[in-house]
Each structure stands twice: as structure tokens, then as C-alpha cells.
Amino acid sequence: MALTFTVQAECGMTKARAGLMKLPHCDVRTPVFMPVGTQGTMKGLLPDQLLALDCEIILGNTYHLGNRPGTQVLEKAGGLHKFMGWNKSLLTDSGGFQMVSLLKLAEITEEGVKFKSPYDGSEIMLTPEKSIEIQNCIGADIIMQLDDVVQTTFQDYDRIKEATERTSRWLDRCLKAHKRPEEQSIFPIVQGLLNSELRRKSAEDHMTKNVNGFAIGGLSGGEAKDDFWPMVSLGTEVLDRNRPRYLMGVGLAIDLVVCVALGVDMFDCVFPTRTARFGCALVNKGQLNLRHKKYLTDLNPIDKDCTCSTCKNYTRAYLHCIVSVETVACHLISVHNIAYQMRLMRTMRQNIINGTFVQFVKTFMKEVYPDLNYPNWIINSLQSVGINILD
Amino acid sequence: MRFIIKNSSTGCERVGMLTEFLKMTSAVIETPTATLLTQGGSVVHLTAEVLSKVCPNPHLLWVPLSNSVHLEHGLKAQGEGIAKFAGLQNYFTCVTLQNMNETTPSGHFENDRVPLWTKHGKKMLTADRYMDLMEVFKPDIILAIADGRTSLAEGSKRILKSIERTGNMLDLCVKRYKESKELQSSCLVVILGGVAISGLTDGSEEFSMDHLQPLGEIFKRVGDAIPKELLHVVEGCWNPAVILTAVECGWDLFDGSYAVKLTNLGQALTLNFDVTNDIDNPYLLDLIDECYKDQFVPILDGCECLACKKHTRAYIRHLLNTREMLASVLLSIHNLYHFDQMFYHARQHIVSNTFNVYKAHIIKQYESYKNVQKSESTDSDNQTPQIKKSRVNKEVSDTYTNSNYST
Numbered sequence A: 001m002a003l004t005f006t007v008q009a010e011c012g013m014t015k016a017r018a019g020l021m022k023l024p025h026c027d028v029r030t031p032v033f034m035p036v037g038t039q040g041t042m043k044g045l046l047p048d049q050l051l052a053l054d055c056e057i058i059l060g061n062t063y064h065l066g067n068r069p070g071t072q073v074l075e076k077a078g079g080l081h082k083f084m085g086w087n088k089s090l091l092t093d094s095g096g097f098q099m100v101s102l103l104k105l106a107e108i109t110e111e112g113v114k115f116k117s118p119y120d121g122s123e124i125m126l127t128p129e130k131s132i133e134i135q136n137c138i139g140a141d142i143i144m145q146l147d148d149v150v151q152t153t154f155q156d157y158d159r160i161k162e163a164t165e166r167t168s169r170w171l172d173r174c175l176k177a178h179k180r181p182e183e184q185s186i187f188p189i190v191q192g193l194l195n196s197e198l199r200r201k202s203a204e205d206h207m208t209k210n211v212n213g214f215a216i217g218g219l220s221g222g223e224a225k226d227d228f229w230p231m232v233s234l235g236t237e238v239l240d241r242n243r244p245r246y247l248m249g250v251g252l253a254i255d256l257v258v259c260v261a262l263g264v265d266m267f268d269c270v271f272p273t274r275t276a277r278f279g280c281a282l283v284n285k286g287q288l289n290l291r292h293k294k295y296l297t298d299l300n301p302i303d304k305d306c307t308c309s310t311c312k313n314y315t316r317a318y319l320h321c322i323v324s325v326e327t328v329a330c331h332l333i334s335v336h337n338i339a340y341q342m343r344l345m346r347t348m349r350q351n352i353i354n355g356t357f358v359q360f361v362k363t364f365m366k367e368v369y370p371d372l373n374y375p376n377w378i379i380n381s382l383q384s385v386g387i388n389i390l391d
Numbered sequence B: 001m002r003f004i005i006k007n008s009s010t011g012c013e014r015v016g017m018l019t020e021f022l023k024m025t026s027a028v029i030e031t032p033t034a035t036l037l038t039q040g041g042s043v044v045h046l047t048a049e050v051l052s053k054v055c056p057n058p059h060l061l062w063v064p065l066s067n068s069v070h071l072e073h074g075l076k077a078q079g080e081g082i083a084k085f086a087g088l089q090n091y092f093t094c095v096t097l098q099n100m101n102e103t104t105p106s107g108h109f110e111n112d113r114v115p116l117w118t119k120h121g122k123k124m125l126t127a128d129r130y131m132d133l134m135e136v137f138k139p140d141i142i143l144a145i146a147d148g149r150t151s152l153a154e155g156s157k158r159i160l161k162s163i164e165r166t167g168n169m170l171d172l173c174v175k176r177y178k179e180s181k182e183l184q185s186s187c188l189v190v191i192l193g194g195v196a197i198s199g200l201t202d203g204s205e206e207f208s209m210d211h212l213q214p215l216g217e218i219f220k221r222v223g224d225a226i227p228k229e230l231l232h233v234v235e236g237c238w239n240p241a242v243i244l245t246a247v248e249c250g251w252d253l254f255d256g257s258y259a260v261k262l263t264n265l266g267q268a269l270t271l272n273f274d275v276t277n278d279i280d281n282p283y284l285l286d287l288i289d290e291c292y293k294d295q296f297v298p299i300l301d302g303c304e305c306l307a308c309k310k311h312t313r314a315y316i317r318h319l320l321n322t323r324e325m326l327a328s329v330l331l332s333i334h335n336l337y338h339f340d341q342m343f344y345h346a347r348q349h350i351v352s353n354t355f356n357v358y359k360a361h362i363i364k365q366y367e368s369y370k371n372v373q374k375s376e377s378t379d380s381d382n383q384t385p386q387i388k389k390s391r392v393n394k395e396v397s398d399t400y401t402n403s404n405y406s407t
């Protein structure tokens, strides 16, 4: 089996669950956050460092890897795992999102995504079959269907409907083109943007397919939080409980806590490593911008409760001195930020297993909003799964 | 800190050890050796976590003020010196003025002050200010302030002036050193614990075979002129051929900036240390080159470094091609380890009285590399990799373009 998922514990009150996802390369404990290593590397960290951070699964980007090093090299290397020296699990996206977001000239037709190569200007067509062909070559444990991506805040109903239905048609083509079903699982992507009727239809369509897990896509694209969470909730309501649910592109701590309560198992986001490059370190209260002058003589670690190698060895004062000057600063903050995400997910998992998840959510929210001035979307989303944080 | 000579052979080359450091009396650093170059107090490209895997044994860190003087406020607040502040409390430090693999502008000297070239521009330092900084940095070894940025091509007027100024500033340094309670745990090199050569380079030169002879003469004469029992330090971004020439004249400590320079050019040093094996060795690999894109072998076969044990030339080449930071991390790991190995083998050969064979073996590899370079192009070392880089970045894989796929 390319994937087996077992629900080990459920919250009882909310939709949160702790699971074990067995993949060809390793077991992954959920809920899980997957750091993004776009080009077959995690921002200057050695694979050994990721292991030390307790990472069990990371992401690669099909579009980038298809360009460099390219499928010929990856094929000769025996896949991305071997190429980058990473023996744990991998997930790759379909490449479609990158093309639409990076390349203004992308044109989507029934056949696929047509775009101009940023390298030599030639026209290239990424079809569902081509996407799977590349992902089969990369060899990630979990791969994504090519979906028809529309900007989240887009309003035209006809276009959204077309994209949603096309995503279902492309799923069939992806599944048909898949050459390694014993080693790799294709996840369909639930589309429909902010239209609940279309989104429900999309999820129901995917439910009928022989797949090992599902992704919820088309969110986290600048929409209002009040519009965001009901779509997540609708997704986890329709998608069955025996297969993992992956919410794409979400990684802020507060969103992770809410969405785990809503029943999501997997997340990914470039934010923790991207923000590290700009000198921002994650803490429960948000983030510390270590470039700020106030850290000039601050001899505390980033977070005194963090056990990462950065917090053990370095002060904020030192990080302030080298941030945005030395590459080492970027590595150090990336280590802390990934450690922060991993610790948050492990803590949630442990609380779900212990039956204390509701209490955890309340305590966490109080720490983030000490003045108890909660945004409405947090009150409402948590209310929807039975947690009243105003209690 | 004490310097003890353990073995000397029939020539001037010797194996020694640095020991009795105040903060860790049992630690021993064998010489000849190179320090690890730091920037902002950190070993270039490596966090403390990674460094501890690469160099678990005691090492000296080379801390140029040019890239670390801005740490002063934090250091003062913490009060425990640069090694601790930079998260490297198990390592020893040697503080000096300039990073030897950076070229500095010429001139700008005043009678009692020398320029420090930092990212934020020029700062003029007096000997007093320099020693103030030493009280804050608390290094294990202080290299006395010197007017030392003179190139091999410098005129004699400039050189005489630099000698006079360096002498005057040294007097002030020694005076401050003797008076300061703070500095008693540090060792002032040039007077009390050893002698350093500075002023052979302003960082701009690319050293070639032609330089070996004149440099060798300087190493020999200065080496002969100073007491044998003192630690001999020489600063400069020297290649292995120059370094081994200096070792032969009894020089003990080098700044190791050459390994960093190679890393920053995307190159890996690949010397063959086995004098009984005359295989045709590449000396170094320019890993940005397209020819490595599908070589799934380590940088150097048999190398025990972390990078070679786990990663391939093809992967590092991919990381260089995509400008990913891990390229510099892996190249640093290999180059530092390999540089260290070069000194390890040098010490072995000194002990067994075969250093001249080893030196000839390494210089031969350097020579044939330089000859190949000469015949390939007349460009300087510094330009070649950049030209190659721009070429490689235009390259596209055939993943999308070659495909005839259509539905």
C-alpha cells in the first residue's frame, strides 16, 4: 500500500484527530506541518538537521524541480529522495499553482496550462499527464493532481464553476496517467473557491474516486478569514474520516490551531522559512523581528522554552548582529522556525491523544490574545466545533 | 596559552602544539594548522550545530574585526567574549584586523591610526582603541594591530613607513597588554607568545607559481630571524603550495581563508595526499560546471567529510545552479575538512622526516592545475566562475521542452 491512515485518537468535542499515516519512506504522525523545500533543499539546512528537528515529511515543488535539475537528472539519480539525501517522506505539488502564480502569461485550456518558458520564451504545455509523469519521476510518497487554479478572490461564477469541474476531469486524467500507484498516492484537490455549493460538489466528486487522501485547495489566497474557515469546515465535513485531509498553503500558528480543530491533518506553507530569511523568528505571540534595535543587547534566547539548537546556543543580541548579513543567521532562524512549527503540531497531537485538546486551544488563544480581544472569525470557527473561548 | 615544539625534522619544519588555554587547559591544537575563518563571529556558512559535526576537536577561530566590530555592544552587554557570544564557547579565538580573502583599498593611513574596512565603511583605529576592543572580544590570541595591508608590489617608501608605524603601535599594544587585568587570559602575538608576518598581501593578488620563490625567501629570512621557540603566524589567503613552502620554513599557524575563498567560488579542493600514489589529480573541482550535473559520486572519492559521505557532485552542482544556500554549507564542510587533512598529513610527514616529499607531491598537483588553467584561458581565477555561472543559469532542462507530449 502506498498509504494507510489510521485515526489514533479523536478530540471528542471538536473535529480534531491524531493519526498515523504510513508512507513508503516513513510513518508520519498527524496533525503534521510540512516545511517547503522548493528546489530539493530546505534553505541551507542539512537533511540531518531536519531529522533532528523531527521532520517526517517535507515538500518539493514540481515546477522548479522539473526545470532544474530536470527529469533526466532526477531519473538517473533514482528520484528526489536519493538526489537530495532525504530518506523520510516527500510530497510534491502538481506545478500548476506555481505556473499560474509565477507566470503572468499562463493560459489555461481543457488540455492543460500553457505558458511561456521564463528561460527561452518557448511555449510549454503542462497537461495533467505531464504533471504526473514528472511527479512519477521525482518519486514523492504523496503527489498532487493538476488542478485548474483560479485566484481565490476571483468573483466570476462561470469561471469558478468551469475550474471546479475541470479539476474533476483532470483528476481522472491524472489517475489514468499514474504509473506508480503502489509507491505514490495521488491526492485530488477540492476546489470551488469561496462558493460552498461548488466546493461541496467538488469534494463529493472526489469522494467517489479510489484515492488515499484529499487536499483542500484554492484557499489562503488573500480572502477574508470569515470566508476562509467555513470552506475548510465544509471540506472536512464532506471528506470521509478514514483518509487524511491536507489543507494547502496554510501555516500561521493561529490558523493551524483553528484548522486542526476543524479536522485538518496536514499543512504546508513557505512562511516559516521565508520569514526567517527576513530575520523574523516565530513565537506564540506572533513573531520577533530580530532586525529591530531593541534586541541589540537582549541576552535571552529567541524563546526560553524552545529546545532547538538555536535557542540553546544563541542570544537575540547575537542574532540581531548577524541577521541579514550572514547566511548563518538565516540558517539559525530557519532551524528555530521549523522547530516552532513541529513543536506546535506535536503539542496539539499530544493534547488530542490526552483528551485535553479543548483546554489547549483555550490556553493557546489566551496567550496569543492576552487582552481577550479575539477576532470574530476565531470565535465563530471555534464555536462551530463546540469551543466557546469567551467562557 | 603556551606553544610547545614537539618534533622538528632535519629541516626547519616542526610539529608543535598550542595548549594550556585558560578556559580549557587540557585542549591541544597541533601545528602546523589553519584557523577557521569567521564572519560576524560565526564560521562562514556554518552554524554551531553543523560545525560541531564537522570539527568536533578544538580549533582556533580567526576573527577579523572588519566583519565583527559591530558585535561590540552585544559583547559588552554579555561580557564573556566573542567565542561564547557567537555560540562557539568550545573553540578558541584569534582576533585581528582584516579578513585576508578580501581586497582592501590602498592608502588611508594616518600616523597613529590604521583603517578598518567594514561593510559600513572605513573606521580608523588607534592602538588604544584596538586594545579596548580586545578587552571586549577577549580572544585567546591577540594579533597586535599592524599597518599590514601592503601588497607584494608595494614601493619601499610605503614599506618603511608601515614598519615604523607598526612598531610604534606595537609598543602601545604591549603597554596596554601589560597593564590590563582583562587581557591576562589572552596571549599577545608578535611579542610575548609569537611572531606574525603581515603585509605580504592586501588581498588582491592571485598567487601563482612565480610567487613561490620570492615568498619562500621571505618566510625563510623572517623565520630565521626570530626565536625558534615562538609560535610563527602568517596571515594571507594562501594556496596549499605557498602554505607548505612556509611550513618548510618553520611557520606554524595560517588563517585558513583560502578554504572559504574556494567555497565562495563554488569550488572544492581535491588534493591527493598519498605520496605513493601518483594518480592524475584535478587539484580542485569547479562544481558549477555542467559536466557534474549527473555525476552521482562524492566530491572526492574516499573523503570522510559529511558532505562526501552523504551527497554527490550532481546535487551540489544543482544547489549551485539554483543558488541555494546549502551549496555553500556542503562546500564549506568539505573544504574545511580537506584543508584540515592537508595539515594533518603535513604533520605526519614532518614527524617521519619526509616532509619534502609531501610538499613536492602537493606542489606538483598545484602546478599542473595552474598549467591547465593557463592553457584554457588568460582570465584570472576570479572571473572564470562568474562567466560560467551566467552560462549555466541560462540552461534549461529538457523536462518541458523536449517533451512531445500531447493529449
Ligand SMILES: [Zn+2]
Pocket: A302, A303, A306, A307, A308, A309, A310, A311, A312, A335, A336, A337, A339
Ligand atoms: Zn528555538
Ligand SMILES: [Zn+2]
Pocket: B299, B300, B303, B304, B305, B306, B307, B308, B309, B333, B334, B337, B338
Ligand atoms: Zn569531502
